[in-house]
Amino acid sequence: MDLKISGRVALVLGAGGGLGSAISRQLAQEGVSVALADVDEQALAATAASIEEDGGRCITHCWELGDRAAADRHVSQIEQQFGPVDILVNNTGGPPPSEASGVDPEVWAKQFNAMVLSVIAITDRILPGMRARKWGRVITSSSSGIIAPIPNLAMSNALRMSLVGWSKSLAREVAADNVTVNVILPGRIATSRIRYLDVMKAERQNRPLDAVISESVASIPMARYGTPAEYADVVTFLASERASYMTGSIVRVDGGYLQSV
Template sequence: MDLGVSGRTALVCASTDGLGRAVAEALAHEGADVVVCGRRAELARDIAAKLPSAVGIGADLLAPTGAAELVERATAAFGPIGILVLNGPGPRPAPVTGIEADELGAAVDSLVTAHHRLLSRTLPHMRQQRWGRVLAIGSSAVVAPIADLALSGVGRTALAAYLKMLATEVASDGVTVNMLLPGRIATHRVEQLDAGRAARSGRTVEEERAQSAARIPMNRYGTPEEFARCAAFLCSDAAAYVTGTALRCDGGQSPVL
Protein backbone atom coordinates (compact mmCIF):
# COMPACT_ATOMS: atom_id res chain seq x y z
CA MET A 1 0.00 0.00 0.00
CA ASP A 2 1.27 3.46 -0.90
CA LEU A 3 0.83 5.48 2.28
CA GLY A 4 1.12 8.78 0.46
CA VAL A 5 3.75 10.25 2.78
CA SER A 6 6.57 10.44 0.24
CA GLY A 7 8.03 13.93 0.24
CA ARG A 8 6.13 15.01 3.35
CA THR A 9 8.10 16.56 6.17
CA ALA A 10 7.67 14.52 9.34
CA LEU A 11 8.83 15.79 12.72
CA VAL A 12 9.05 12.96 15.25
CA CYS A 13 9.62 14.13 18.81
CA ALA A 14 11.88 12.21 21.18
CA SER A 15 12.99 9.96 18.34
CA THR A 16 16.49 8.98 19.46
CA ASP A 17 15.24 5.87 21.25
CA GLY A 18 12.31 3.52 21.75
CA LEU A 19 8.98 4.02 20.04
CA GLY A 20 9.86 7.47 18.71
CA ARG A 21 12.90 6.12 16.92
CA ALA A 22 10.92 3.21 15.47
CA VAL A 23 8.26 5.60 14.12
CA ALA A 24 10.89 7.90 12.61
CA GLU A 25 12.50 4.93 10.85
CA ALA A 26 9.16 3.63 9.57
CA LEU A 27 8.17 7.00 8.11
CA ALA A 28 11.60 7.48 6.54
CA HIS A 29 11.40 4.10 4.81
CA GLU A 30 7.95 5.08 3.48
CA GLY A 31 9.53 8.08 1.78
CA ALA A 32 8.95 10.92 4.24
CA ASP A 33 11.62 13.53 4.95
CA VAL A 34 12.12 12.89 8.65
CA VAL A 35 13.37 15.17 11.40
CA VAL A 36 14.88 13.06 14.18
CA CYS A 37 15.12 15.02 17.41
CA GLY A 38 16.02 14.65 21.05
CA ARG A 39 18.20 16.14 23.73
CA ARG A 40 21.19 14.11 22.50
CA ALA A 41 22.00 16.04 19.33
CA GLU A 42 24.89 13.84 18.25
CA LEU A 43 22.79 10.69 18.58
CA ALA A 44 19.97 12.32 16.61
CA ARG A 45 22.40 13.10 13.80
CA ASP A 46 23.83 9.57 13.87
CA ILE A 47 20.36 8.02 13.56
CA ALA A 48 19.35 10.41 10.78
CA ALA A 49 22.49 9.58 8.81
CA LYS A 50 21.33 5.97 8.51
CA LEU A 51 17.91 6.89 7.06
CA PRO A 52 17.03 7.60 3.41
CA SER A 53 16.13 11.28 3.92
CA ALA A 54 16.50 12.64 7.41
CA VAL A 55 18.15 15.27 9.56
CA GLY A 56 19.01 15.05 13.25
CA ILE A 57 18.41 18.03 15.52
CA GLY A 58 19.13 18.47 19.21
CA ALA A 59 16.17 19.94 21.07
CA ASP A 60 14.85 20.44 24.59
CA LEU A 61 11.11 20.82 24.24
CA LEU A 62 10.70 21.69 27.91
CA ALA A 63 12.73 24.87 27.43
CA PRO A 64 10.56 27.95 26.75
CA THR A 65 12.03 28.46 23.27
CA GLY A 66 12.63 24.78 22.51
CA ALA A 67 9.58 24.25 20.28
CA ALA A 68 10.12 27.43 18.28
CA GLU A 69 13.77 26.65 17.64
CA LEU A 70 13.03 23.05 16.64
CA VAL A 71 10.29 23.97 14.18
CA GLU A 72 12.46 26.70 12.67
CA ARG A 73 15.37 24.33 12.09
CA ALA A 74 13.14 21.51 10.84
CA THR A 75 11.44 23.81 8.36
CA ALA A 76 14.77 25.13 7.16
CA ALA A 77 15.90 21.57 6.47
CA PHE A 78 12.86 20.17 4.67
CA GLY A 79 10.11 22.75 4.42
CA PRO A 80 6.88 23.13 6.41
CA ILE A 81 5.89 20.20 8.63
CA GLY A 82 3.01 18.06 7.40
CA ILE A 83 3.33 15.18 9.90
CA LEU A 84 3.87 15.84 13.59
CA VAL A 85 4.43 12.91 15.94
CA LEU A 86 4.14 14.01 19.56
CA ASN A 87 6.19 11.98 21.98
CA GLY A 88 8.14 12.40 25.17
CA PRO A 89 9.65 10.51 28.08
CA GLY A 90 7.23 9.37 30.73
CA PRO A 91 7.36 10.72 34.29
CA ARG A 92 8.75 8.52 37.05
CA PRO A 93 6.73 5.43 38.04
CA ALA A 94 4.64 5.84 41.21
CA PRO A 95 1.15 5.12 42.54
CA VAL A 96 -1.19 8.06 43.20
CA THR A 97 -0.38 7.99 46.91
CA GLY A 98 3.33 8.15 46.14
CA ILE A 99 3.46 11.42 44.15
CA GLU A 100 3.96 15.00 45.24
CA ALA A 101 1.60 17.82 44.25
CA ASP A 102 4.19 19.68 42.20
CA GLU A 103 4.82 16.55 40.13
CA LEU A 104 1.30 16.73 38.74
CA GLY A 105 1.97 20.12 37.21
CA ALA A 106 5.30 18.95 35.85
CA ALA A 107 3.63 15.95 34.20
CA VAL A 108 1.09 18.18 32.45
CA ASP A 109 3.82 20.64 31.42
CA SER A 110 5.92 17.92 29.80
CA LEU A 111 3.07 15.96 28.19
CA VAL A 112 0.62 18.73 27.26
CA THR A 113 2.12 22.22 27.42
CA ALA A 114 5.26 21.33 25.46
CA HIS A 115 3.17 19.71 22.76
CA HIS A 116 0.80 22.68 22.62
CA ARG A 117 3.76 24.91 21.79
CA LEU A 118 4.69 22.65 18.88
CA LEU A 119 1.14 22.48 17.59
CA SER A 120 0.77 26.24 17.73
CA ARG A 121 3.69 26.54 15.31
CA THR A 122 2.81 23.71 12.92
CA LEU A 123 -0.98 23.64 12.65
CA PRO A 124 -1.41 26.93 10.72
CA HIS A 125 0.45 25.56 7.69
CA MET A 126 -1.34 22.21 7.86
CA ARG A 127 -4.72 23.94 7.89
CA GLN A 128 -3.74 26.30 5.09
CA GLN A 129 -2.58 23.39 2.92
CA ARG A 130 -5.65 21.36 3.93
CA TRP A 131 -3.51 18.34 4.79
CA GLY A 132 -1.87 17.39 8.02
CA ARG A 133 -1.32 14.51 10.40
CA VAL A 134 -0.91 14.86 14.15
CA LEU A 135 -0.22 11.66 16.07
CA ALA A 136 0.58 11.40 19.76
CA ILE A 137 2.32 8.37 21.22
CA GLY A 138 0.34 7.79 24.38
CA SER A 139 -0.13 4.93 26.82
CA SER A 140 -2.76 2.30 27.46
CA ALA A 141 -3.14 4.03 30.85
CA VAL A 142 -5.39 6.48 28.98
CA VAL A 143 -8.12 3.82 28.75
CA ALA A 144 -7.22 1.50 31.62
CA PRO A 145 -5.28 3.03 34.55
CA ILE A 146 -1.98 1.38 35.46
CA ALA A 147 -1.47 1.40 39.20
CA ASP A 148 2.19 2.38 39.37
CA LEU A 149 2.15 4.85 36.46
CA ALA A 150 -0.05 7.54 37.99
CA LEU A 151 1.88 10.55 36.70
CA SER A 152 2.02 9.17 33.18
CA GLY A 153 -1.69 8.36 33.33
CA VAL A 154 -2.62 11.87 34.48
CA GLY A 155 -0.44 13.64 31.91
CA ARG A 156 -1.33 11.46 28.96
CA THR A 157 -5.04 11.45 29.78
CA ALA A 158 -4.95 15.25 29.86
CA LEU A 159 -3.25 15.17 26.46
CA ALA A 160 -5.91 12.80 25.13
CA ALA A 161 -8.68 15.23 26.14
CA TYR A 162 -6.79 18.14 24.58
CA LEU A 163 -6.28 16.27 21.30
CA LYS A 164 -9.89 15.10 21.14
CA MET A 165 -11.07 18.70 21.28
CA LEU A 166 -8.42 19.78 18.78
CA ALA A 167 -9.47 17.04 16.36
CA THR A 168 -12.99 18.46 16.09
CA GLU A 169 -11.64 21.95 15.42
CA VAL A 170 -9.33 21.05 12.54
CA ALA A 171 -11.08 18.06 10.92
CA SER A 172 -12.75 20.15 8.21
CA ASP A 173 -9.32 21.48 7.22
CA GLY A 174 -8.03 18.02 6.28
CA VAL A 175 -5.96 17.65 9.44
CA THR A 176 -6.33 14.45 11.46
CA VAL A 177 -5.44 14.19 15.15
CA ASN A 178 -5.06 10.80 16.81
CA MET A 179 -3.31 8.92 19.61
CA LEU A 180 -1.66 5.52 19.44
CA LEU A 181 -1.59 3.71 22.77
CA PRO A 182 1.16 1.15 23.34
CA GLY A 183 0.82 -1.71 25.76
CA ARG A 184 3.87 -3.77 26.70
CA ILE A 185 6.23 -3.00 23.85
CA ALA A 186 9.82 -4.21 24.16
CA THR A 187 11.61 -0.89 24.63
CA HIS A 188 14.29 0.34 27.01
CA ARG A 189 11.59 2.14 29.03
CA VAL A 190 9.65 -1.10 29.53
CA GLU A 191 12.86 -2.88 30.48
CA GLN A 192 13.36 -0.27 33.21
CA LEU A 193 9.79 -0.69 34.44
CA ASP A 194 10.18 -4.48 34.55
CA ALA A 195 13.44 -4.12 36.49
CA GLY A 196 11.76 -1.79 38.99
CA ARG A 197 8.84 -4.13 39.54
CA ALA A 198 11.18 -7.08 39.92
CA ALA A 199 13.16 -5.25 42.57
CA ARG A 200 10.01 -4.43 44.52
CA SER A 201 8.55 -7.94 44.25
CA GLY A 202 11.71 -9.94 44.86
CA ARG A 203 11.32 -11.75 41.55
CA THR A 204 13.94 -11.83 38.81
CA VAL A 205 13.50 -9.57 35.79
CA GLU A 206 12.84 -12.68 33.69
CA GLU A 207 10.10 -13.83 36.08
CA GLU A 208 8.56 -10.35 36.07
CA ARG A 209 8.59 -10.24 32.28
CA ALA A 210 7.01 -13.70 32.05
CA GLN A 211 4.22 -12.65 34.43
CA SER A 212 3.56 -9.53 32.37
CA ALA A 213 3.49 -11.47 29.12
CA ALA A 214 1.07 -13.98 30.61
CA ARG A 215 -1.46 -11.16 31.12
CA ILE A 216 -1.40 -10.34 27.41
CA PRO A 217 -3.72 -12.43 25.20
CA MET A 218 -0.94 -12.79 22.62
CA ASN A 219 1.40 -14.03 25.38
CA ARG A 220 4.25 -11.78 24.34
CA TYR A 221 5.43 -8.21 24.27
CA GLY A 222 5.00 -6.24 21.07
CA THR A 223 7.94 -5.00 19.05
CA PRO A 224 8.71 -1.35 18.29
CA GLU A 225 8.45 -2.18 14.58
CA GLU A 226 4.88 -3.47 14.99
CA PHE A 227 3.93 -0.29 16.81
CA ALA A 228 5.65 1.89 14.20
CA ARG A 229 3.72 0.32 11.33
CA CYS A 230 0.45 1.28 13.04
CA ALA A 231 1.80 4.79 13.54
CA ALA A 232 2.82 5.12 9.89
CA PHE A 233 -0.70 4.15 8.82
CA LEU A 234 -2.27 6.83 11.03
CA CYS A 235 0.10 9.38 9.47
CA SER A 236 -0.88 8.38 5.94
CA ASP A 237 -3.36 9.24 3.21
CA ALA A 238 -4.97 5.85 3.85
CA ALA A 239 -6.12 7.08 7.30
CA ALA A 240 -7.69 10.29 5.99
CA TYR A 241 -11.07 9.51 7.61
CA VAL A 242 -9.65 8.50 11.00
CA THR A 243 -9.49 11.33 13.51
CA GLY A 244 -10.20 12.09 17.15
CA THR A 245 -9.50 8.51 18.18
CA ALA A 246 -7.13 6.58 20.42
CA LEU A 247 -6.05 3.30 18.86
CA ARG A 248 -4.55 0.63 21.09
CA CYS A 249 -1.53 -1.40 20.02
CA ASP A 250 -1.35 -3.71 23.02
CA GLY A 251 -1.88 -7.30 21.95
CA GLY A 252 -5.41 -7.20 23.42
CA GLN A 253 -4.21 -6.47 26.95
CA SER A 254 -6.51 -3.56 27.85
CA PRO A 255 -9.77 -4.86 29.43
CA VAL A 256 -11.97 -2.41 27.51
CA LEU A 257 -13.65 -2.37 24.12
Protein backbone atom coordinates in the same frame (compact mmCIF):
# COMPACT_ATOMS: atom_id res chain seq x y z
CA MET B 1 -0.05 -0.36 -0.73
CA ASP B 2 1.14 3.12 -1.64
CA LEU B 3 0.65 5.26 1.46
CA LYS B 4 0.97 8.43 -0.66
CA ILE B 5 3.20 10.34 1.74
CA SER B 6 6.47 10.28 -0.19
CA GLY B 7 7.84 13.82 -0.22
CA ARG B 8 6.06 14.86 2.94
CA VAL B 9 7.91 16.32 5.95
CA ALA B 10 7.57 14.86 9.45
CA LEU B 11 8.70 15.96 12.87
CA VAL B 12 9.08 13.09 15.35
CA LEU B 13 9.56 13.98 19.00
CA GLY B 14 11.50 11.53 21.15
CA ALA B 15 13.10 10.17 18.00
CA GLY B 16 16.06 8.69 19.85
CA GLY B 17 13.99 6.27 21.93
CA GLY B 18 12.74 2.84 20.98
CA LEU B 19 9.32 3.86 19.69
CA GLY B 20 10.38 7.23 18.26
CA SER B 21 13.33 5.73 16.44
CA ALA B 22 11.21 2.99 14.88
CA ILE B 23 8.56 5.51 13.81
CA SER B 24 11.20 7.76 12.26
CA ARG B 25 12.78 4.91 10.32
CA GLN B 26 9.44 3.66 9.00
CA LEU B 27 8.37 7.13 7.85
CA ALA B 28 11.72 7.58 6.10
CA GLN B 29 11.25 4.27 4.31
CA GLU B 30 8.02 5.68 2.89
CA GLY B 31 9.92 8.61 1.38
CA VAL B 32 9.16 11.12 4.13
CA SER B 33 11.85 13.64 5.09
CA VAL B 34 12.09 13.28 8.86
CA ALA B 35 13.19 15.85 11.43
CA LEU B 36 14.38 13.97 14.50
CA ALA B 37 14.03 15.64 17.90
CA ASP B 38 15.40 14.32 21.18
CA VAL B 39 17.43 15.50 24.15
CA ASP B 40 19.86 12.56 23.78
CA GLU B 41 22.40 13.45 21.08
CA GLN B 42 23.88 9.97 20.88
CA ALA B 43 20.48 8.35 20.45
CA LEU B 44 19.60 10.92 17.79
CA ALA B 45 22.80 10.16 15.92
CA ALA B 46 22.06 6.42 16.01
CA THR B 47 18.57 6.92 14.57
CA ALA B 48 19.89 9.27 11.89
CA ALA B 49 22.65 6.83 10.92
CA SER B 50 20.12 4.02 10.52
CA ILE B 51 17.89 6.17 8.30
CA GLU B 52 20.78 7.37 6.15
CA GLU B 53 22.15 3.85 5.72
CA ASP B 54 18.79 2.90 4.21
CA GLY B 55 18.88 5.88 1.87
CA GLY B 56 16.44 8.02 3.83
CA ARG B 57 16.53 11.76 4.43
CA CYS B 58 16.67 13.23 7.93
CA ILE B 59 17.99 16.02 10.11
CA THR B 60 18.55 16.04 13.87
CA HIS B 61 17.62 18.57 16.51
CA CYS B 62 18.86 18.19 20.08
CA TRP B 63 15.78 19.53 21.81
CA GLU B 64 14.74 19.69 25.45
CA LEU B 65 10.96 19.58 25.14
CA GLY B 66 10.49 21.20 28.54
CA ASP B 67 12.01 24.38 27.06
CA ARG B 68 8.85 25.69 25.42
CA ALA B 69 10.57 28.89 24.31
CA ALA B 70 12.75 26.79 21.97
CA ALA B 71 9.81 25.40 19.98
CA ASP B 72 9.56 28.26 17.50
CA ARG B 73 13.32 28.29 16.88
CA HIS B 74 13.52 24.56 16.19
CA VAL B 75 10.44 24.46 13.97
CA SER B 76 11.66 27.49 12.01
CA GLN B 77 14.98 25.75 11.39
CA ILE B 78 13.18 22.61 10.20
CA GLU B 79 11.06 24.69 7.83
CA GLN B 80 14.20 26.29 6.41
CA GLN B 81 15.92 22.94 5.95
CA PHE B 82 13.05 20.72 4.79
CA GLY B 83 9.96 22.88 4.35
CA PRO B 84 6.75 23.02 6.40
CA VAL B 85 5.88 20.09 8.63
CA ASP B 86 3.04 17.90 7.34
CA ILE B 87 3.21 15.10 9.92
CA LEU B 88 3.75 15.70 13.64
CA VAL B 89 4.37 12.73 15.92
CA ASN B 90 4.07 13.78 19.55
CA ASN B 91 6.08 11.17 21.41
CA THR B 92 7.48 12.08 24.82
CA GLY B 93 9.31 10.18 27.50
CA GLY B 94 7.43 8.97 30.55
CA PRO B 95 7.65 10.36 34.09
CA PRO B 96 9.24 8.39 36.91
CA PRO B 97 7.12 5.70 38.57
CA SER B 98 4.99 7.10 41.37
CA GLU B 99 1.89 6.65 43.48
CA ALA B 100 -1.00 9.06 43.04
CA SER B 101 -0.46 10.69 46.43
CA GLY B 102 2.58 12.12 48.15
CA VAL B 103 4.34 13.48 45.03
CA ASP B 104 5.77 17.00 45.33
CA PRO B 105 3.62 19.46 43.33
CA GLU B 106 6.79 20.77 41.72
CA VAL B 107 7.42 17.32 40.25
CA TRP B 108 3.89 17.28 38.85
CA ALA B 109 4.44 20.75 37.37
CA LYS B 110 7.75 19.79 35.76
CA GLN B 111 6.31 16.66 34.18
CA PHE B 112 3.17 18.51 33.03
CA ASN B 113 5.37 21.07 31.32
CA ALA B 114 7.53 18.45 29.60
CA MET B 115 4.79 15.98 28.64
CA VAL B 116 1.71 18.12 28.03
CA LEU B 117 2.40 21.83 27.59
CA SER B 118 5.36 21.17 25.29
CA VAL B 119 3.23 19.00 23.01
CA ILE B 120 0.48 21.63 22.87
CA ALA B 121 2.97 24.44 22.17
CA ILE B 122 4.73 22.56 19.36
CA THR B 123 1.43 21.55 17.79
CA ASP B 124 0.14 25.13 17.98
CA ARG B 125 3.29 26.30 16.18
CA ILE B 126 2.85 23.83 13.32
CA LEU B 127 -0.93 23.60 13.01
CA PRO B 128 -1.67 26.92 11.22
CA GLY B 129 0.50 25.85 8.28
CA MET B 130 -1.23 22.47 8.05
CA ARG B 131 -4.64 24.13 8.04
CA ALA B 132 -3.60 26.66 5.42
CA ARG B 133 -2.29 23.90 3.12
CA LYS B 134 -5.38 21.74 3.80
CA TRP B 135 -3.34 18.68 4.81
CA GLY B 136 -1.84 17.54 8.07
CA ARG B 137 -1.45 14.70 10.54
CA VAL B 138 -1.08 15.09 14.32
CA ILE B 139 -0.43 11.77 16.04
CA THR B 140 0.13 11.57 19.79
CA SER B 141 1.68 8.48 21.29
CA SER B 142 0.17 7.82 24.70
CA SER B 143 -0.09 4.77 26.98
CA SER B 144 -2.47 1.93 27.74
CA GLY B 145 -2.69 3.57 31.18
CA ILE B 146 -5.31 5.97 29.85
CA ILE B 147 -7.68 3.00 29.41
CA ALA B 148 -6.63 0.91 32.41
CA PRO B 149 -4.50 2.91 34.87
CA ILE B 150 -1.19 1.17 35.51
CA PRO B 151 -0.19 0.68 39.17
CA ASN B 152 2.71 2.86 40.32
CA LEU B 153 2.51 5.02 37.17
CA ALA B 154 0.01 7.55 38.50
CA MET B 155 1.65 10.60 36.95
CA SER B 156 1.80 8.96 33.56
CA ASN B 157 -1.83 7.83 33.81
CA ALA B 158 -3.01 11.33 34.67
CA LEU B 159 -0.86 13.45 32.39
CA ARG B 160 -1.35 11.31 29.30
CA MET B 161 -5.09 11.36 29.86
CA SER B 162 -5.04 15.16 29.58
CA LEU B 163 -3.58 14.87 26.08
CA VAL B 164 -6.41 12.56 25.06
CA GLY B 165 -9.00 15.21 25.94
CA TRP B 166 -6.95 17.81 24.11
CA SER B 167 -6.56 15.60 21.01
CA LYS B 168 -10.25 14.76 20.82
CA SER B 169 -11.17 18.44 21.11
CA LEU B 170 -8.57 19.48 18.54
CA ALA B 171 -9.72 16.83 16.06
CA ARG B 172 -13.13 18.46 15.76
CA GLU B 173 -11.65 21.94 15.37
CA VAL B 174 -9.40 21.11 12.41
CA ALA B 175 -11.20 18.27 10.61
CA ALA B 176 -12.71 20.51 7.92
CA ASP B 177 -9.16 21.56 6.96
CA ASN B 178 -8.19 17.96 6.18
CA VAL B 179 -6.01 17.75 9.30
CA THR B 180 -6.45 14.57 11.30
CA VAL B 181 -5.66 14.21 14.98
CA ASN B 182 -5.34 10.76 16.53
CA VAL B 183 -3.96 9.07 19.62
CA ILE B 184 -2.14 5.75 19.52
CA LEU B 185 -1.65 3.52 22.55
CA PRO B 186 1.22 1.06 22.96
CA GLY B 187 0.69 -1.99 25.09
CA ARG B 188 3.74 -3.91 26.23
CA ILE B 189 6.20 -3.00 23.48
CA ALA B 190 9.78 -4.24 23.91
CA THR B 191 11.63 -0.97 24.54
CA SER B 192 14.15 0.17 27.12
CA ARG B 193 11.32 1.98 28.94
CA ILE B 194 9.36 -1.27 29.38
CA ARG B 195 12.54 -3.05 30.46
CA TYR B 196 13.11 -0.32 33.05
CA LEU B 197 9.56 -0.62 34.38
CA ASP B 198 9.86 -4.40 34.61
CA VAL B 199 13.12 -4.04 36.54
CA MET B 200 11.55 -1.48 38.90
CA LYS B 201 8.58 -3.79 39.52
CA ALA B 202 10.86 -6.74 40.24
CA GLU B 203 12.84 -4.70 42.74
CA ARG B 204 9.74 -3.22 44.36
CA GLN B 205 8.16 -6.66 44.80
CA ASN B 206 11.44 -8.41 45.59
CA ARG B 207 10.87 -10.93 42.79
CA PRO B 208 13.07 -12.29 40.01
CA LEU B 209 12.95 -10.20 36.84
CA ASP B 210 12.21 -13.28 34.72
CA ALA B 211 9.15 -14.01 36.84
CA VAL B 212 7.84 -10.46 36.40
CA ILE B 213 8.33 -10.62 32.63
CA SER B 214 6.72 -14.06 32.38
CA GLU B 215 3.71 -12.84 34.34
CA SER B 216 3.40 -9.83 32.06
CA VAL B 217 3.66 -11.90 28.89
CA ALA B 218 1.02 -14.31 30.22
CA SER B 219 -1.45 -11.39 30.47
CA ILE B 220 -1.15 -10.67 26.74
CA PRO B 221 -3.33 -12.83 24.45
CA MET B 222 -0.57 -12.88 21.82
CA ALA B 223 1.76 -14.19 24.53
CA ARG B 224 4.63 -11.85 23.70
CA TYR B 225 5.70 -8.24 23.84
CA GLY B 226 5.20 -6.23 20.66
CA THR B 227 8.10 -4.87 18.65
CA PRO B 228 8.77 -1.17 18.04
CA ALA B 229 8.48 -1.86 14.29
CA GLU B 230 4.93 -3.19 14.72
CA TYR B 231 3.97 -0.03 16.56
CA ALA B 232 5.67 2.18 13.98
CA ASP B 233 3.74 0.52 11.16
CA VAL B 234 0.44 1.65 12.68
CA VAL B 235 1.70 5.18 13.29
CA THR B 236 2.87 5.37 9.68
CA PHE B 237 -0.54 4.25 8.45
CA LEU B 238 -2.23 6.97 10.55
CA ALA B 239 0.17 9.47 8.98
CA SER B 240 -0.75 8.38 5.48
CA GLU B 241 -3.28 9.45 2.90
CA ARG B 242 -4.91 6.03 3.35
CA ALA B 243 -6.08 7.08 6.84
CA SER B 244 -7.64 10.32 5.61
CA TYR B 245 -11.06 9.62 7.20
CA MET B 246 -9.71 8.64 10.62
CA THR B 247 -9.67 11.42 13.18
CA GLY B 248 -10.43 11.80 16.87
CA SER B 249 -9.62 8.12 17.33
CA ILE B 250 -7.72 6.17 19.96
CA VAL B 251 -5.92 3.26 18.33
CA ARG B 252 -4.53 0.42 20.42
CA VAL B 253 -1.43 -1.57 19.51
CA ASP B 254 -1.36 -3.99 22.42
CA GLY B 255 -1.67 -7.60 21.24
CA GLY B 256 -5.13 -7.75 22.82
CA TYR B 257 -3.82 -6.84 26.27
CA LEU B 258 -6.56 -4.34 27.21
CA GLN B 259 -9.74 -6.21 28.03
CA SER B 260 -12.17 -3.28 27.89
CA VAL B 261 -14.23 -2.59 24.75
